[in-house]
Amino acid sequence: QVQLVQSGAEVRKPGSSVKVSCKASGDTSNTYSLNWVRQAPGQGLQWMGAIIPIFGAPTYAPTFQGRLTITADKSTGTAFMDLSNLGSEDTALYYCVREHSSLKFAAFDSWGQGTLITVSS
Amino acid sequence: QMTQSPSSLSASVGDRVTITCRASQSVMNYLNWYQQKPGKAPKLLIYATSTLQSGVPSRFAGSGSGTDFTLTISSLQPEDFATYYCQQSLVVPRTFGGGTTVDIK
Numbered sequence: 184q185v186q187l188v189q190s191g192a193e194v195r196k197p198g199s200s201v202k203v204s205c206k207a208s209g210d211t212s213n214t215y216s217l218n219w220v221r222q223a224p225g226q227g228l229q230w231m232g233a234i235i236p237i238f239g240a241p242t243y244a245p246t247f248q249g250r251l252t253i254t255a256d257k258s259t260g261t262a263f264m265d266l267s268n269l270g271s272e273d274t275a276l277y278y279c280v281r282e283h284s285s286l287k288f289a290a291f292d293s294w295g296q297g298t299l300i301t302v303s304s
Numbered sequence: 305q306m307t308q309s310p311s312s313l314s315a316s317v318g319d320r321v322t323i324t325c326r327a328s329q330s331v332m333n334y335l336n337w338y339q340q341k342p343g344k345a346p347k348l349l350i351y352a353t354s355t356l357q358s359g360v361p362s363r364f365a366g367s368g369s370g371t372d373f374t375l376t377i378s379s380l381q382p383e384d385f386a387t388y389y390c391q392q393s394l395v396v397p398r399t400f401g402g403g404t405t406v407d408i409k
Contacts, residue, residue, distance in 0.1 A: 218398070228338075228346065228389055230398040244397040278345060282393070289393035290336045290351035297345055 185210035187217075187279045187295035194301045200267035203298045205279030207236075207260040216282045217262040218291065219253060221275040233282065234262055269302045276300075306390055308401035314409040321377040323404045325390035330370045334394035337366055337375045340403075341386045349388075350375065380406070 190204040205217060218233040232243040236255040243251050252265040262279060279295035305328040315321050325335065333353040338346040348357045350366040353373060363378045377384055385408055390401040 227403045228391075228400040230400065233396075233398075242396050282398075284393075287333075288336075288352035288355070289334060290348055290357075291338070291346070291391070292348050292351075292357065294345035294347075 185215070185281050185293045187281060187293055189277075189279050189295040189298045192299040192301070194303065195269050197270055197302055197304055199269055200265060201269060201300055202263055202265045203277055203279075203300070205262045205264070205295055207262070207281065210281075215284070217255065218280045218282050219264045220278045220280050220291070222278070222297075223272070223275040226275075231264070231277075236260065236262065266300075269300075271302050273300060274302045306392055306399050306401040308388075308390055308404050310404060311402060312405040312407065314407055315380050316409045317380055317382055319380045319409075321380050321384075321406060323375045323388055323390075323406075325368075325373040325375070325401050327371045327373075327392055331392040331394040333369055334392055335366070335368065335373045336391045336393055337364075338389045338391065339384075339386045340389065346389065377406075 185207050186209045188206045193201050195201050216233045216235045219231040221229050232253045234241040234253045234255045236257045241253040250267045255262045276297040278297050280291045281293040283292045307326045335353045337350040339349050340346040349360050354366045365376045367374050387403045387405045389403050
């Protein structure tokens with residue numbers, strides 16, 4: 184099992200950007216992806232994007248293309264989510280999530296504690 | 305796109321509860337279910353349509369294939385009152401259903 188520890192809550196003004204970190208520990212196999220899923224207040228879950236730390240190539244949901252950047256430092260097992268041009272609709276709890284996969288399945292089996300991002304003027 | 309129904313339901317302890325999830329196109333058996341309690345991160349319940357995650361009670365069961373899936377709780381317990389989400393993991397972007405909130409009748 185992997186443990187995911189995220190950076191703390193942030194408050195940002197509209198139009199600015201925010202960067203959230205997620206440090207993974209406990210699983211040295213590195214054969215997994217780290218994903219970012221967000222949840223606006225009282226709303227459902229929305230997948231944003233992912234990265235496989237050992238490869239470094241991210242994938243993004245079309246909704247966030249152009250203002251989302253996901254990176255990873257494989258030496259420290261840390262992933263980063265950088266979201267720019269923030270608007271009030273980006274106020275949400277952002278989760279770092281490990282996807283464990285094989286030929287027969289892929290599922291989000293470990294979740295970070297969440298990082299609250301508040302966008303307010 | 306993943307569509308869950310109902311969006312909410314009220315049930316009593318001991319009831320059998322069924323939640324459905326429909327995909328807009330086949331996801332084969334790459335369908336997962338999560339449980340989320342207020343103030344907590346979601347928790348994986350079932351993966352690959354019907355495989356229980358370690359530690360999940362056997363009263364939870366998943367079934368289906370292709371586009372139509374079901375989560376069944378055979379005898380609802382007090383700790384099962386929560387919101388449940390389905391999610392497809394066949395293609396990117398990963399997508400979730402809108403959620404089903406199970407509350408106390």
